[in-house]
Amino acid sequence: DAKTTQPTSMDCAEGRAANLPCNHSTISGNEYVYWYRQIHSQGPQYIIHGLKNNETNEMASLIITEDRKSSTLILPHATLRDTAVYYCIVRPFSGTYKYIFGTGTRLKVLA
Amino acid sequence: DAGITQSPRHKVTETGTPVTLRCHQTENHRYMYWYRQDPGHGLRLIHYSYGVKDTDKGEVSDGYSVSRSKTEDFLLTLESATSSQTSVYFCAISESTLANPVYEQYFGPGTRLTVT
Numbered sequence: 706d707a708k709t710t711q712p713t714s715m716d717c718a719e720g721r722a723a724n725l726p727c728n729h730s731t732i733s734g735n736e737y738v739y740w741y742r743q744i745h746s747q748g749p750q751y752i753i754h755g756l757k758n759n760e761t762n763e764m765a766s767l768i769i770t771e772d773r774k775s776s777t778l779i780l781p782h783a784t785l786r787d788t789a790v791y792y793c794i795v796r797p798f799s800g801t802y803k804y805i806f807g808t809g810t811r812l813k814v815l816a
Numbered sequence: 817d818a819g820i821t822q823s824p825r826h827k828v829t830e831t832g833t834p835v836t837l838r839c840h841q842t843e844n845h846r847y848m849y850w851y852r853q854d855p856g857h858g859l860r861l862i863h864y865s866y867g868v869k870d871t872d873k874g875e876v877s878d879g880y881s882v883s884r885s886k887t888e889d890f891l892l893t894l895e896s897a898t899s900s901q902t903s904v905y906f907c908a909i910s911e912s913t914l915a916n917p918v919y920e921q922y923f924g925p926g927t928r929l930t931v932t
Contacts, residue, residue: 748923806859
């Protein structure tokens with residue numbers, strides 16, 4: 706079973722920030738938080754990962770709470786092309802090679 | 817984009833026939849994975865490989881076998897296809913280095929398989 710809980714769906718206005726929450730209250734000390742997204746029927750796309758510090762790249766920012774039990778993926782200026790299913794995943798960075806995908810959050814960006 | 821191709825991209829086959837799906841990578845990544853995706857279930861891991869001839873089962877491995885005889889190719893075989901194996905199949909690859917041990921995955925375009 707997935708170790709994360711995400712809302713089933715969210716809407717966001719185009720040009721506004723999209724904030725996607727994820728709960729991972731049972732996360733272990735050696736587990737990273739990863740975010741992927743899947744646009745329509747394409748293969749999932751890696752977005753960002755983090756351990757305990759906030760992270761930012763050209764696609765998004767990842768905010769992890771101090772107790773690491775939850776995180777938020779932020780798309781700073783959502784566009785219609787960001788409409789997708791977003792998956793939050795936790796897994797160790799070594800030892801096991803498996804990703805467990807849940808059902809994710811379906812984000813719809815509205816014009 | 818990572819160099820991952822899957823073949824065929826679409827296939828229709830009859831119940832009871834064998835089917836082999838191919839994943840080919842040009843990235844020389846060590847790890848390769850097969851997933852299936854069905855409505856309401858998200859992505860589920862079927863089998864994965866952590867090197868040539870080294871494979872292991874995932875969550876939903878029954879009815880599937882895999883082989884990896886060279887780094888670039890990972891084959892998924894349905895020995896006797898059933899209608900419950902109608903799905904979209906994704907291959908993924910990943911690698912780790914001392915500088916980046918985080919194992920992010922890169923996915924192929926998918927194969928849509930229909931078993932009638």
